[in-house]
Structure formats: C-alpha cells, structure tokens
C-alpha cells in the first residue's frame with residue numbers, strides 16, 4: 001500500500017500520530033514493529049499492565065529471557081517481570097529511535113507504566129517513575145503515570161525533573177485539566193531553575209471506549225426496563241465518549257493559545273493521546289473511535305486489530321474539530337436524560353486502577369508460577385488438600401486478600417491488617433535475610449575462631465524464641481565435624497541442668513546466653529550457675545572467654561556481658577520478636593557455633609522469602625496460602641494444628657508450637673498446635689483438626705494420604721533436604737502472620753505470658769523473705785501422690801476420671817509436666833496422651849515446664865478455653881543452688897508451676913495438679929495407670 005493511500009500514513013496529513021497499543025517480544029524480534037514504522041508511519045508504542053500480562057503471562061515468548069535471568073541467580077516476581085519488560089521497552093525504544101530523531105523528539109516514544117499498585121500514592125509513584133526512567137535509560141521512554149488525584153503532583157514533579165510522562169487513565173475533562181496544569185507547572189518550575197525544557201515530552205492519555213461501554217450499558221438497561229425516553233436514549237448510544245473527547249480537545253486548544261503556555265518558549269506541548277480506541281461493541285464500525293478523533297497535534301494509540309482495520313478501510317478526515325456543537329448537545333442531552341457522565345468518568349478511574357492491578361496480579365502470578373517451576377525441588381513444596389467446603393472458604397479468603405492487596409499491606413507494615421496497634425514495630429523478620437546476608441563477616445570470623453580453639457561443647461541458655469530455633473538446628477543437623485556439639489538448655493529443673501552439665505567437658509565448653517530482653521529469669525540464673533561452674537574449672541581470668549551473649553541492644557544482659565568480659569555480644573534486632581528471631585542472630589549465632597554453612601542456610605531461606613514476597617499474589621504465595629488455611633480453618637473450629645514431621649526434621653514441631661501458639665492464642669481465640677502425637681487412623685480424630693505434614697521422607701505418606709482421603713484437611717510441606725529448614729522457618733512465620741490477620745489478633749504480642757511470670761516473681765520474692773513457698777493443702781493424697789484442685793470424692797482414680805470426664809468435642813487434653821525432659825519421662829507422657837486421644841478422640845499435648853511457659857503457655861491461658869490441663873510436679877531428688885540467690889532451681893521450678901496453675905485457674909481453665917513426690921518415675925507410673933483406668 002502506497003504512502004498516499006495507506007489510511008494510517010494519511011493521518012500525518014491531519015497532524016495525528018498513530019501509535020501502537022501493544023508490545024510483545026516476538027513482535028519486536030521478528031521485525032514486525034519495524035515494518036509498522038516503515039510501512040504505516042507508526043510513531044510510537046504504548047503498553048500497560050494488561051498488555052504485558054498478555055505478553056509475558058501467556059505463552060513461551062519469554063522463557064529464554066527467564067532462563068537467562070535465572071542463570072544469574074534467583075529473583076523475585078517483580079524483578080523478573082521488570083527485567084523482561086524493560087528489555088522489551090528498550091528494544092522498542094531502539095526501533096522507534098529514528099522516528100524520535102527525525103521528528104525532533106515530537107514522536108518516537110515507548111511508554112512503560114508505573115506499578116498500578118501505586119496509583120493512589122504520590123511519593124511511591126515518583127520514586128518508581130524515577131527508577132524506571134533510569135533503569136530503561138532511553139531518551140524516548142515515556143513513563144506512564146495514572147492521572148489520579150495522587151498522580152497529579154507526581155506528574156508535576158516528574159515533569160520538572162525532565163522525565164517524559166504519559167498520563168494515563170484520564171476520563172473526565174476536569175481530570176485532564178488538572179493534569180495539563182500540572183504539566184505546565186512542572187515545566188515552569190524547570191524553566192525557573194534555568195533548566196532545558198525543550199526535550200521534555202508528555203502526552204495526556206484520554207480514554208474513549210470505556211466511557212461508551214458504561215454509558216451504553218445504562219442506556220440498554222433503561223431501554224430494557226421500558227424507559228419512556230427510550231428513543232432519545234437509543235440515539236445517544238456510542239456518542240458520549242467521542243463528544244467528551246472532542247471537548248477535551250477544545251480545552252487543549254485554549255491552553256495552547258494561552259499566555260502561560262506561550263511563555264514556555266521552546267517547550268513541546270502535552271498532546272492529547274486517544275487511548276482505549278479499540279471498539280468494544282460489535283454493533284459499531286470497528287474504526288469508529290479512530291475515525292472520529294483525527295486532528296492536529298494529537299496521538300491515537302491503536303491496538304493491533306484496530307490498526308489493521310484502519311489500514312484496511314479507515315477513512316481519515318479532520319473529524320476532531322467537526323461538530324463541536326453537536327458534541328455539546330450530546331452531552332447536554334445525556335445530562336437531561338439523567339446519564340451521569342461525571343459519575344461514570346469518576347468511577348472509571350478507580351475501576352481502571354483496579355483493572356490494571358488485577359492484570360498485574362495475573363502477570364506477577366504467572367511469573368511467580370514460572371519461577372516456582374524453574375526452582376523445582378530447590379524450593380520447599382506446599383501442597384494443600386482440603387474438603388470442598390473448606391477449600392471454597394480458603395479460596396474466598398485468598399480472593400479477598402488479593403482484592404485488598406493484603407500481602408502488599410503486610411510487607412508495607414500496615415498494622416490495620418491486624419488490630420491496628422503496634423504490629424508494624426515487629427516486622428523486622430521480613431527483611432532480616434537480606435540484612436544478615438550483607439553482614440555475615442563477623443559471624444564467619446567467630447565461626448573460624450571457635451573451630452581453631454577446639455571447643456567440644458556449646459550450651460545455649462535461653463527460653464522460647466531464644467532457644468527453640470537453635471534446638472531445631474542442633475537436632476536437625478547434629479554435631480558437625482570440627483565444631484562443638486550444641487546443647488540447648490531451657491529448663492530450671494535441677495535434674496535436667498545436672499544432666500546437661502554432665503554431658504559437657506566444661507573446660508572446653510562455650511556458653512551462649514540467649515535472651516532478647518536480657519531480663520528473662522531462666523537464662524539469667526542459668527548463666528549465674530554455669531559462670532560459677534566454669535570459673536571453678538577454667539579460672540576467673542578465662543571464664544569470660546567461654547561466654548557469649550545474644551541479646552537486643554541496651555539490655556541488662558548486654559551490660560552484664562560487658563561487665564563480665566564475655567567473649568562476644570551479638571545484637572538481636574529489636575524489631576523482631578523472639579519467636580520470629582530464628583533467622584536473625586538468635587538462630588545464626590548458634591548455627592555458626594555448631595559449624596553450619598550460614599550462607600547456604602540464608603540463601604535457601606531467601607528463596608522462600610521471595611516466594612512469599614509482596615509481589616506474589618495470594619494464590620501463588622505459599623505464605624499467604626498456608627496462612628489462609630490456618631486462619632480460615634482455625635476460625636471455623638479446626639483449630640488444632642496437628643504437626644507431623646519426618647524423623648529428620650522432627651524437632652521443627654517444637655519451634656512451630658511456639659510460633660503458632662504464642663502468636664495466635666489470645667483474646668479467647670487462636671490455634672492450638674499439637675506436636676508429637678503418633679499418627680493414627682482417620683477415626684482417631686474429631687472434626688477440630690488440621691494436619692500439617694513436614695515431610696523429608698516418604699515414611700508418613702500413607703497415613704497422611706488416608707487422612708486426606710477420609711476428608712481431613714491436610715497440608716504437606718515437602719522438604720528435599722535439611723537446608724530447606726530455613727525456608728520452612730520463613731514460610732511459617734509468614735503464614736502465622738497472615739493467619740493472625742484472619743483471626744483478627746495481634747500475632748506479635750504475648751499478653752498472657754506475663755501473668756505467670758508475675759505470679760512466679762511474687763512467689764520467689766516471698767520465698768526470699770520467708771524461706772518457704774506458700775503451701776497449698778492437697779485435696780487428697782493417696783499412694784504417695786497428692787492432688788490439688790477441686791476433686792470429686794472417691795479417691796485418686798475418681799479425681800482423674802472426673803477430670804478427664806470433662807473432655808468434650810473440640811477440647812484438648814494437656815499434660816504440663818515440671819520434671820526433667822528425659823527420654824523416659826517423655827515416653828511416659830506420650831503413652832498417657834495417646835491413651836487419652838484414642839479413647840476420647842480429642843487432641844492432646846504433652847509439654848515440659850517451664851519450657852512451655854515461653855511457648856505454648858500463651859495459648860493455654862489466653863487462647864480458646866478448650867483445654868483440660870493436668871499439671872504434674874515432683875520434688876527434686878537433688879536440688880541445685882542459684883548463685884547469689886536464696887532460692888534454688890528447685891524452688892524456682894516449683895514457683896513457676898504454682899504461678900502458672902494460679903493463672904490457669906484464674907482464667908477459668910479446667911486444671912488439676914498431681915504432685916508425684918520424690919520418686920518421679922514411680923509417680924508417673926501410678927498416674928499413668930490411673931489415667932488408663934479412668935479411660936476404661
């Protein structure tokens with residue numbers, strides 16, 4: 001087609017530049033874009049999130065680029081999208097560069113839109129536009145910025161900085177006027193600073209077809225309803241958008257003729273660009289919008305089909321300035337008929353933002369899914385199997401999270417996602433991996449130093465979040481050649497302390513005192529104890545060399561460590577709570593001590609952090625998916641999160657218990673983690689369970705499968721190696737934060753833990769004065785066992801039977817034992833809980849005090865009142881002194897049990913205490929026998 005007959009080329013005669021509303025890699029690569037420039041006189045390209053969604057989200061055009069980037073390392077979804085999009089935009093810019101040169105910067109532009117998620121935020125939009133401008137690094141780029149209220153000041157700022165802006169999503173003439181004003185003001189600012197304004201280009205993208213779509217819909221509705229004005233309404237079909245655009249152009253002409261504009265000598269005007277020009281209603285001529293809006297100094301961006309149609313049968317004429325009176329009449333008539341154009345154009349802005357955000361979600365979801373597929377088993381797999389109703393409820397929650405931008409709000413620290421209190425202060429865990437990876441030298445140097453010094457043991461003293469993460473690492477990885485064995489001590493039980501001490505060669509033992517607050521009772525008195533013991537072995541000069549502290553800056557422990565000459569003090573991050581601290585120094589210091597490859601651990605965890613990123617929509621985001629399952633099912637009464645782990649990662653359950661229980665169990669709501677129950681057949685369980693399988697080997701696949709088949713909800717986390725532990729940490733942290741939002745609680749506080757601590761403090765203080773703990777008279781004693789609490793008459797068996805008799809549907813049974821956490825004791829508790837589960841089909845937990853007080857204890861006291869508690873205490877066969885205190889460890893342990901019992905009672909929990917006396921083993925045997933009889 002010759003240049004005189006090609007209707008597209010002929011647009012130039014009327015002063016209009018045709019641009020293409022489309023981009024795709026193959027289309028640039030195979031020369032198609034270039035051919036349009038050559039043959040059709042194409043003068044620019046526009047893109048938007050929906051266009052990129054179609055290009056990148058569908059098909060395989062981008063796989064090669066994807067692989068190229070992956071070869072350089074793992075990247076998040078937005079990074080991948082931008083890498084690919086920017087490559088395309090640059091390539092298109094280069095194809096259009098000759099046009100840019102030949103038209104002396106009037107045309108030849110390629111547009112790239114800022115993230116639609118930012119459309120309502122000025123500062124972020126400015127920052128993003130600047131970033132894209134320098135990343136693309138082409139003079140013929142136009143950054144697309146939505147012409148929303150927040151966009152207007154951004155447009156002025158960017159223009160004043162010399163960045164080319166394509167203002168998008170303009171529907172109302174008033175919005176266009178504001179944008180045109182911002183552009184002029186931006187240029188004035190620039191000129192005022194004496195900077196060049198001749199190269200700053202801008203277009204105002206005025207949308208057309210979307211307006212008719214809305215107005216026509218209303219017209220059709222009213223005609224169908226038999227409106228008496230049906231004939232008049234019918235005559236207005238397909239006319240409002242064009243009339244609106246024509247009058248916008250009148251405003252443009254007035255501005256261009258105005259003195260303010262003329263004063264900006266040498267500047268290029270901000271042209272009107274007709275966007276949304278593809279005809280959506282098949283009843284209309286397919287080139288209608290293209291034909292009716294042709295005029296000087298305008299741009300028309302055409303989707304490929306409209307461009308083909310116009311080339312084929314478009315009839316160009318100077319249409320834009322024709323029939324202005326008619327245009328006014330159309331709008332007046334629309335108003336008379338009650339077709340509210342203002343309301344429509346106003347509504348189209350947020351609709352447009354939402355549509356582009358939806359497209360971006362689709363696009364990023366597709367990118368994230370491809371990334372996951374490419375990572376394969378380097379990434380822990382999450383598989384969710386739910387019964388239909390639960391599945392639907394979770395899908396609905398994920399849809400809500402997507403629509404409300406939940407994951408972006410979470411990463412942005414929007415406390416309103418939870419209870420609107422202090423949540424934003426506790427989100428340091430989100431970014432700790434990058435922070436730690438960038439500052440690993442000190443830890444690596446420390447690791448080398450320890451190796452050289454030949455420590456054989458390291459004892460970590462800490463509670464809850466300061467001990468459970470290290471314990472998982474120690475249990476999962478075991479002793480590493482050339483490094484000390486890590487032992488984690490989180491008990492005040494004298495027998496347990498003595499047992500740990502006996503396992504160590506004190507002369508070659510490093511002690512890690514681990515406490516965020518630095519004021520927790522247990523690590524402090526344990527420190528005092530081991531300090532004395534080591535001093536006796538290595539001497540007062542050397543003892544400090546055997547101690548390191550991990551604690552938050554400014555804590556009492558930091559001061560003590562400084563005073564005592566500890567070998568090192570490693571700081572925690574005060575924006576991370578204990579149970580979220582495992583990937584901070586609280587996990588990394590012990591990991592370094594035990595000789596783990598820190599880089600490997602962090603790099604593996606970072607894969608999951610990216611998968612859970614702000615840029616990964618809920619349906620593809622494993623953190624949000626798992627969180628939605630926990631939250632939605634928990635809210636509906638499936639609140640017993642039953643953890644099953646392959647032996648290789650069995651201890652993960654203990655860490656998860658704290659994360660889940662302490663984070664969610666409060667204000668009478670929350671999730672109750674159930675760790676360590678032996679898996680049973682489906683009929684062993686009630687309807688209050690959610691099963692989470694932490695899978696490293698196939699051992700429990702069959703029973704899990706059976707549960708899923710029987711209609712129990714099952715989530716499976718498949719780890720391919722132990723290093724994916726870091727991924728599991730991050731995934732669960734995110735999931736619990738999400739679940740907390742769904743449950744409507746603050747996942748980062750622990751309001752009920754303090755209550756027991758206060759009671760314990762009061763008891764130990766009283767002990768310091770009187771030398772005894774306040775004695776409570778037992779309700780009964782029998783066969784060496786004493787029972788405390790309200791008991792029915794009839795002796796020990798009857799008391800146990802009555803207590804267990806309280807267990808109803810949806811309840812859980814909890815054994816809270818203040819004894820040494822030895823294998824034999826664990827086994828005894830395990831037998832008792834399993835007997836209860838199998839007889840009563842209730843969830844069961846078996847915990848050791850005081851360890852659980854800093855973990856699940858929060859949920860037992862503050863969560864749902866569905867626990868039936870059996871507290872077990874014993875008299876220590878051999879007590880240990882706490883240096884510098886009147887009380888002993890045995891007294892502390894007793895006070896802790898007593899304090900917790902009082903709070904449990906005060907909270908209306910169903911609790912009974914059994915004191916085993918001096919012979920723990922015999923007492924446990926008697927208790928077990930009574931439990932078995934009670935169930936019989």
Ligand SMILES: O=P(O)(O)OC[C@H]1O[C@](O)(CO)[C@@H](O)[C@@H]1O
Nearest residue numbers: 464465466515516517520578854
């Ligand atoms: O690290 P810290 O301050 O000693 O606290 C230990 C643990 O105690 C708790 O505060 C509960 O008492 C946990 O949240 C925390 O992980």
Ligand SMILES: O=C[C@H](O)[C@H](O)COP(=O)(O)O
Nearest residue numbers: 021046048210275276277278
């Ligand atoms: O800049 C181009 C616009 O984003 C595009 O024309 C919108 O067109 P649509 O209304 O057909 O989505």
